[in-house]
Amino acid sequence: MANRNARIGLILFVVYLAFYSGFVLLAAFSPATMARTPWAGVNLAIWYGFALIAAALILALVYGYLCRIEVPSEPVRPAPGARDTASASKGGHQ
Amino acid sequence: MNHEPSTLAIAIFLGMVGITLGISFYLGRKAKDSAGYFAAHGQIPWFVNGVAFAGDYLSAASFLGICGMIAFYGYDGFLYSIGYLAGWIVALFVVAEPMKRLGKFTFADALNAKFNSPGIKLAAGVSTLAVSVFYLIPQMVGAGVLVRPLLGLPHWAGVVLVGAVVIVIVVTAGMVSTTWVQFIKGGMLVAFSTVLTVMILQRGFHAEPELPAAQTIVKQADGTVLVNGLPKGDSPGEGQLQPVGSISKLPGGVEKTGPLGPLEFFSKLEQSEVVLWSKSEVKGDDGSTTTTFSPKPTPGSQILQPGASPTFAGIRSEKFSDKLNFLSLMLALFCGTASLPHILIRYYTVKDEAAARKSTIVGIACIGFFYVLTLYMGLGAMTSGALDVTDSNMAAPLLARSMSELLFAIISAIAFTTVLGTVSGLILASAGAVTHDLLESVTTVHLTDAQRVRIAKMAAVVVGIIAIFLGIAFKELNVSYLVGWAFSVAASANLPALVMLLFWRGTTKQGIIAAVLVGMISSLGWILLSGDTYAAVYGLPKENSIVPFSQPGIVTIPLGFITLIAVSLLTGGQRQQAPAPS
Numbered sequence: 001m002a003n004r005n006a007r008i009g010l011i012l013f014v015v016y017l018a019f020y021s022g023f024v025l026l027a028a029f030s031p032a033t034m035a036r037t038p039w040a041g042v043n044l045a046i047w048y049g050f051a052l053i054a055a056a057l058i059l060a061l062v063y064g065y066l067c068r069i070e071v072p073s074e075p076v077r078p079a080p081g082a083r084d085t086a087s088a089s090k091g092g093h094q
Numbered sequence: 095m096n097h098e099p100s101t102l103a104i105a106i107f108l109g110m111v112g113i114t115l116g117i118s119f120y121l122g123r124k125a126k127d128s129a130g131y132f133a134a135h136g137q138i139p140w141f142v143n144g145v146a147f148a149g150d151y152l153s154a155a156s157f158l159g160i161c162g163m164i165a166f167y168g169y170d171g172f173l174y175s176i177g178y179l180a181g182w183i184v185a186l187f188v189v190a191e192p193m194k195r196l197g198k199f200t201f202a203d204a205l206n207a208k209f210n211s212p213g214i215k216l217a218a219g220v221s222t223l224a225v226s227v228f229y230l231i232p233q234m235v236g237a238g239v240l241v242r243p244l245l246g247l248p249h250w251a252g253v254v255l256v257g258a259v260v261i262v263i264v265v266t267a268g269m270v271s272t273t274w275v276q277f278i279k280g281g282m283l284v285a286f287s288t289v290l291t292v293m294i295l296q297r298g299f300h301a302e303p304e305l306p307a308a309q310t311i312v313k314q315a316d317g318t319v320l321v322n323g324l325p326k327g328d329s330p331g332e333g334q335l336q337p338v339g340s341i342s343k344l345p346g347g348v349e350k351t352g353p354l355g356p357l358e359f360f361s362k363l364e365q366s367e368v369v370l371w372s373k374s375e376v377k378g379d380d381g382s383t384t385t386t387f388s389p390k391p392t393p394g395s396q397i398l399q400p401g402a403s404p405t406f407a408g409i410r411s412e413k414f415s416d417k418l419n420f421l422s423l424m425l426a427l428f429c430g431t432a433s434l435p436h437i438l439i440r441y442y443t444v445k446d447e448a449a450a451r452k453s454t455i456v457g458i459a460c461i462g463f464f465y466v467l468t469l470y471m472g473l474g475a476m477t478s479g480a481l482d483v484t485d486s487n488m489a490a491p492l493l494a495r496s497m498s499e500l501l502f503a504i505i506s507a508i509a510f511t512t513v514l515g516t517v518s519g520l521i522l523a524s525a526g527a528v529t530h531d532l533l534e535s536v537t538t539v540h541l542t543d544a545q546r547v548r549i550a551k552m553a554a555v556v557v558g559i560i561a562i563f564l565g566i567a568f569k570e571l572n573v574s575y576l577v578g579w580a581f582s583v584a585a586s587a588n589l590p591a592l593v594m595l596l597f598w599r600g601t602t603k604q605g606i607i608a609a610v611l612v613g614m615i616s617s618l619g620w621i622l623l624s625g626d627t628y629a630a631v632y633g634l635p636k637e638n639s640i641v642p643f644s645q646p647g648i649v650t651i652p653l654g655f656i657t658l659i660a661v662s663l664l665t666g667g668q669r670q671q672a673p674a675p676s
Contacts, residue, residue: 005451006596009187016183023176024424027400028409028417035399041361045169045399046469049176053462056179060186060455067451 005067012059019055023048103503104245110507111259114278114514118263118271138273140449143440144456146273149280150436151178151461153229153516156468157283157509158236159577161493162486163405164472165339166370168397170406171472174578175465177424181431181581182461184589186454189432192596193441194450200523201438202531205591205610209603212534217610219531221587222435224614226524227560228583229434230517232576234565237513239487240506250566256510257562260517264525264554272518273443279511284460286501286508287467290490293497294474295359298351302340305369308388309338309483315381339481342391343367356470363473366394370476371483387483397476405575408643419643423578426647430581433588436519439526517561521554528553579621582647587614590654598662605662613654620646 026033027045034045138146156178163171197204202218234253241252263271312320319325344351345365354362370392376384396402401409408416431437441450475481475493482488491509495502529550568576590613591606621627624646625639 005191005447009191013183013187016180016187020176020180020183020428024421027173028420031399031401031409035395037361037364040357041364042357043360043364043395043398046360049172049469050466052176053179053466056183057459057462059183060458063187064451064455067448 008063008066012063016055016059020052023052102499103506106500106503107245107507107510110511111514114275114511115259115262117274117278119266121271121274138270138443140444140453141456142277143273143444143449144453145280145460146276146443147280147437147440147453147457148284148460148464149276149278149512149515150440150519151431151457151516152280152283152464153233153236153512153577156464157287157490157512158239158487159232159575160465160468161472161475161490162488163403164469165475165481165489165493166486167403168473168476169400169469170403172465172469173400173406173424174427175468177427178431179458179462179465180428182454182458184429185432185437186451186458188596189438189592190441190450190454191447193438194444194447197442200526200530201435201588201592202527204438205595205606208595209606211603211607213607214603214610215531215534217607218588218591219527221583221610221614222527222531223524223557224618225433225580225584225587226435226520226527227557227564229436229577229580230520230557230561231564231568232580233513233517233520234561235569235576236487237510237517238565238569240491240510240513249569253562253565253569256513256517257558257565260514260521261555261558263514263518264521264558265551269439269443269522272515272522273440275511276515276519279508279515280460282508283512284464284467286505287464287471290494290497290501290505291467291470291474293501294470294478294493295356296353297478297497298354299341299344299362299366299477300350301342301344301348301366303342305342305391306338306340306389308386310387311385311484313383313385338369338371338387338389338483339476339479340369341366341477342369359470359473360398363394363477364398367391368394368397368477370397371481373483397473415642418648419645422643422645422648423582425651426578426582426585426645429585429589429647429651433584433592434581435527435584435588436516436523439519439523521557521561524557525550525554528557575626578645582621582645582650583614583617585647586617586650586654587611589613589651590658594655594658594662598659600662600666601658602662602665604665605658605660608661609654609658612657613650616653617646617650620650 026048034048035043037043039047156175160171160174163174165171193201193204196207200219201222202215205218206214234256237256238249238252241247241255242249245252247255263275309322310320312323314320343366345362351362368391369389371387372390374386374388376386378384392402400406406420408419411417440453444450444453471490471493475489478493478496480489480492480496482492491502491506494505529546533549587610590609594601594609595606620641621644623640624644625636625641626644628634628639629636
């Protein structure tokens with residue numbers, strides 16, 4: 001399940017990376033495009049900036065939703081985590 | 095510019111600091127062992143942790159620095175907002191769950207989960223300390239900036255005050271109370287920024303067609319200072335710099351717009367003419383220095399697109415290396431968030447991976463919303479006479495003052511607790527690194543739990559005192575600029591090791607150690623040799639610097655990855671560990 005989450009995470013990460021790179025490259029190499037006002041008299045730089053912020057939240061919610069389906073009530077994972085928890089509580093009683 | 099202290103502001107400020115300390119003491123009673131002190135027993139509810147992420151992250155640089163940069167130059171400050179937020183995508187999609195799964199107290203724990211190597215702990219511990227101290231400098235400088243108008247105290251007093259209060263918080267309480275302080279502060283910051291934004295939109299724009307006069311500061315050879323030709327002071331016959339920031343022309347030649355919608359705000363500004371201020375310095379033959387601030391009417395459309403500030407002027411230049419500087423910073427901001435130690439330790443305060451994930455989503459919502467508001471607050475300050483020409487960091491509090499004294503008091507108090515919160519998170523991360531990473535990797539003595547907590551508290555006091563000194567020494571430097579560098583160092587030192595550990599089975603412990611050290615040293619070295627440091631710190635001409643542009647990220651982050659891969663391949667024979675965790 002951790003694998004599945006990691007895969008979903010990577011896909012969404014690449015989507016966002018492409019969107020972000022588009023912004024950065026446009027700002028660096030085509031400032032004139034950023035200065036255009038395509039809609040409501042507001043320029044592309046502001047629209048794109050707000051869209052990046054909105055996209056971060058939307059992708060985060062999508063990720064949270066996709067990960068939730070598979071793991072309705074996830075218990076604490078065994079493996080390294082279990083060892084850590086055990087040693088932590090042992091430490092606690094000293 | 096002179097700032098009058100106000101009794102109301104002081105009362106509200108003291109009240110908030112008092113409440114913060116009270117909560118700290120109350121919650122701190124329970125945190126006696128390591129698990130409680132460093133990780134709040136993993137008992138923090140995910141929603142609270144998410145808002146606390148916002149509290150940790152929206153530091154002095156976000157609130158004071160970004161708003162100030164937008165107020166002075168327009169859109170460019172917003173580029174930081176975009177980069178800072180994008181970094182959370184890396185944190186959520188790549189780092190959050192493995193961090194929680196692999197580690198216990200510190201970032202080094204997670205890196206070391208597979209190898210159990212003292213070398214990794216040492217390298218990661220050192221890089222945690224380096225990044226934290228780098229990040230502490232702008233926070234402390236921000237604290238000094240804040241107390242001047244609020245309490246009428248000098249810069250150093252603010253730094254010492256913050257340092258002392260934070261040391262008390264960290265020493266008495268640890269992660270539980272730090273988290274709750276972050277939660278309260280994060281929530282209030284977002285709430286009151288919203289109030290401020292609504293007030294800006296309600297007020298709308300008004301035009302002042304008459305161009306204000308230029309302002310001058312003359313520092314004479316004998317040390318006396320003349321402001322606008324008069325001796326500095328508040329009495330009649332003495333001079334003070336005037337607050338600035340106005341619109342000279344509105345579209346359609348109207349005088350007032352009345353209340354504006356959130357999009358109308360930008361479309362009106364796009365067609366207006368705004369008075370910006372440029373600064374020039376002339377050294378006279380008699381040893382005096384004259385600084386002139388002159389008004390410069392600028393079309394709104396110029397202000398609302400990237401490249402208007404000195405920091406990002408490279409965007410509009412034809413030289414490729416200038417553009418690289420911008421790309422490099424945007425890359426470092428993108429990669430830096432998920433490598434900041436004080437953010438990463440927050441993953442250990444919740445109970446499991448699902449909670450780590452959910453709290454990151456809450457964090458992104460709060461932080462993203464706040465960053466949208468920075469554009470309104472910054473541009474609001476730019477157009478409502480709320481600028482101190484000598485100090486861009488004061489824009490947000492002075493904007494609040496232009497609305498009402500009460501709001502100013504509240505916003506200043508929040509900004510101050512913002513600094514408190516971030517600084518306590520950083521000092522706690524440093525103390526954790528000293529105790530868990532450095533000490534345990536260099537000594538073989540087994541420490542009891544109580545001893546560890548005691549050592550961490552001593553480390554917190556020492557780091558706190560170092561931070562106070564640095565905050566006083568670096569007071570001239572720009573707050574959000576310094577934070578950009580902290581991101582570069584964090585991203586170069588920590589991210590390659592973290593990502594490769596998760597996604598490449600061939601990673602060896604030597605590879606991790608080498609990547610952390612090479613990333614940290616190369617990025618720090620690059621910064622120390624950059625043109626910006628030459629000009630701002632050593633007072634040497636910018637052109638003399640050895641490196642071609644100032645932001646290291648685009649070179650040193652890949653360098654970290656290459657180092658890790660090369661060293662891992664060379665030492666791959668020792669690869670007998672368990673399969674990769676992801």
